[in-house]
Amino acid sequence: MEKGQDRSSVVLMFSFLIFLGLISCASCITAEFKRAKKKDLKLDGKLCHLPASPAFGYAVAALVCLSMAQIIGNLIICTQFHSFTGEKSVSLPTCLLVISWISFGTALLLIAGATSMSRRQPYGEGWLAGECYLVKDGVFLGSAALTVVAVGSTLGSAFVIIRERQVGPDRNVHAKI
Numbered sequence: 001m002e003k004g005q006d007r008s009s010v011v012l013m014f015s016f017l018i019f020l021g022l023i024s025c026a027s028c029i030t031a032e033f034k035r036a037k038k039k040d041l042k043l044d045g046k047l048c049h050l051p052a053s054p055a056f057g058y059a060v061a062a063l064v065c066l067s068m069a070q071i072i073g074n075l076i077i078c079t080q081f082h083s084f085t086g087e088k089s090v091s092l093p094t095c096l097l098v099i100s101w102i103s104f105g106t107a108l109l110l111i112a113g114a115t116s117m118s119r120r121q122p123y124g125e126g127w128l129a130g131e132c133y134l135v136k137d138g139v140f141l142g143s144a145a146l147t148v149v150a151v152g153s154t155l156g157s158a159f160v161i162i163r164e165r166q167v168g169p170d171r172n173v174h175a176k177i
Helices: 002-034 055-081 088-117 139-167
Strands: 042-044 047-049
Touching (some): 002 055, 088 139
16 A cells, blocks of 8 residues: 555656646746847837836746746655665766756746846836846747756656665566576
């Protein structure tokens, strides 16, 4: 009974992480299409004005979901890792975890910068030093791809650790005849 409960809880946690990753990715894609365009920019001499973009809300949702997925995924890995002793396979989960954190950090920076630019930029204030900035094409799409890599590699690392824990380092999967 406990093995079935353990398996169902792992499936539930993995499903939740996949859901968060999909929401984050979809929010990034939606933000790409809702971001401010050059036609939205208003110039008055040297002063510029850019209205708030609907991409702001989608980008915030992407940041929240991606951060939650990364934190929860790493908690799963940490709770499973204490009983994982397979020396040969430690390198694969570790590599996947490093890829996950690099992808997460890069996506976080891209989304945060683009989110900041998606806010209202009033005349004379702009985004930085009184100048208005637009989010470049593809920034949110690149973030969506990095989101998929981050969540996927976190899930991969957790899967390898959980799988190795179930099989065990001293047990052979294939019986010798």
